[in-house]
Amino acid sequence: MSKVRANRVGEQIKKELTDIIQRDLKDPRIGFVTVTAVDVTGDLQQATAFITVYGDDEERKKTLQALETANGFIRSEIGKRIHLRKTPEMSFTFDESFEHGSRIDELLRKLNQEDK
Template sequence: MSMRVNRVAEQMKKELGDIIGQRLKDPRIGFVTVTDVEVTGDLQQATIYISVLGKDSEKEASLEGLKKAKGFIRSEIGKRIRLRKTPEIDFAFDESVAYGNRIESLLRDVKEDESDN
């Protein structure tokens, strides 16, 4: 991946934290953390990976709220980052956080089983 694509992704991640945290007023959107941004090499598409605290229903509601605010978020990014064309954005859950927690939980269980023996 080129340095420019990396820079754009990092800048978007930084700005998204501010936009989602400060500018969005949708009550469905809970405590959202932008964990990663992947931008295609041609800077046309960006996938924004998020993690959300709460129950599954709250997570889904937050994702819906973000998808509804896509146009606003994209225009805010366009104002803040100087690009000829602002990438189309899409949101997805970052499954790596849940995966990591699951592994940690399994390791804890194994350790407890060993200490019981």
């Protein structure tokens, strides 16, 4: 498979996954979740969804557990919405880039204040 197709499928999964989390999942453990990216392997067999969760570490853990519990439902919904021969296996991981960017922003702000 071409990487271009894998990227297109990843973007479509991201769109559908966001919709499923916002509209279809009713688990109270799921907080405010943003799907930042979906990385799909070249053979379209595996997909990793990168998410950010608003809240503390406990809320992040609960949200990740709820998403893992609903993984079968999510995968079947994606299969219904995106017509592929085989729906990729889904896994979820936290997107650390937001926290990393916030940390860099905080450090730059402190340096700027020290210069004044």
